[in-house]
Amino acid sequence: MPTDGEFTFEPTEREAVRAALLEWYDRHRRDLPWRDIEDPYRTWVAEMMLQQTQVATVIDYYRRWMERFPDVESVAHADIDEILELWQGLGYYRRARFVHRSARMVVDEYDGDFPSTVDGLETLIGVGPYTAGAIASIAFDRPVPLVDGNVERVLSRLRAITGDPKSSENQSTYWRLADDLVDPERPGDFNQAMMELGATVCTPQNPSCLICPVRQHCQGFEAGEPDAFPEPVERSSKKPMSVAVSVVTRPAAGTGDELEFLLMKRPEDGLLAGLWEMPTVELDDEPDGQPEALDAIGGFLDASVGLDPEAALEQGWLGTMTHLFSHIEMTMHLAAHHFPRGVTLRGERERPTKWVPAGESEDVAMSAAGRKVMNRWRDNSALGN
DNA sequence: AATGCGGGGGA
C-alpha cells in the first residue's frame, strides 16, 4: 500500500497548478448567488445548504432563505417550524436545526459576529472540517485548505491516488495536499476553483480532460485512465421499511368544496424529524395484501386520534409507492379516508395533529415522500376516484 | 470506526 508521504507537488508544479486553476476559474466560474459577497453569514448559509447537496438544487432554496432571513439575528429569533418550512425538500433536515442552533450561538456567544478561524468556526454545530475551511477561506481570506467530494476526486486523479478515498490514510493525504496547494493570496478563489473543476470538468464519469486547465499535471490523465480514480466506494444496501399511510380528509368549514387534510408531526429526532406527514404507521412486515394494509392504517387512526374508519364517508385505495432514502427503501401502502365535517379527534395524542386546508398544504414542512403521497391522492381524485 | 441522515440529476 502507498504511504501518505509519497504523494507530493514539487514547488514549481505547485505554482503552475495554482496559476492555471485560478486563471481558469476567473474565466469560467459560474455566477452563483452566494458569490461576490463578503458576508460570513451568507457564506455559512450557502455552505450548510451545499453539504451533500448539489449546486443546482441549492440555488432556489438559498434565494428564498435570504429573502426571509437576511441576517443571522433573524434566524436566531425565528421559530424552528418556519425554518423547516423553508428547508422542506432540501433533505438532511438536521442541518436546518443546526443552522438554527448555531445562529443563536453566534448571537448569544459571539456577539453576532461569526468566528473567523477554523477552530472557532468548528465550535458551531453542523460545521465540520470542510465547512470551517470553506467559510474561513472564502469569507475571511484565511489561507486554509478544504476537502469535499470534488476535491477528493481532483486530487486523486492529479496524483493517481488509489485505495478507499474515505480511509483515514487517504483523507490525511487529501488534506495535506490541499493545504500544500492552496494559494496564499487567493485562498477562497483557489478552493472554489478546485470544487468548480470537480463539478464541471473533472466529473465522476466522462471527465472533460481535453479542456482541463491542469491536464498536464494530472497523473491519472497521463496513465490514460483518469476515471479509475478515486476508487469506487462500496455502497451499503438499503434497509427495507414498510409503512401504511392514509390521506385523511374532511370538508373545510364554510361553503365551497374545499377539503382539509389531517396532518401529524413527526418526532423531533430521527428520520424526517419535525416534519408533517399524512397519518403513517410503520409495519413490522410487508403486508400480505391491500386489506391488511388498510386494516393497519385504520387501526392506527382509531388508536392515535380516535377516528373510526367505519365512520368514514368514503374509503379508497391509492396503491403502493416506493420512496428511496440514501439508507432506506420505503414501501408506502396508501389509503384514503374521507370523513364528514362533524368528525372529531379524540384521545391522548402523542404527536401534534392538525387539519390543514388543501390550499395551505404548501405552507407546511413536509418531506418529498409526503409530497409524493399528496400528488398521488390528487391525481386519483382528478380521475373522479 | 461505524452508522444515521434526504433528495436530485444524469446515464
Added chain:
DNA sequence: TCCCCAGCATT
C-alpha cells in the same frame, strides 16, 4: 429506471 453523488454528529 437505475446509478451515482455528497459532510457532520452521534455512538
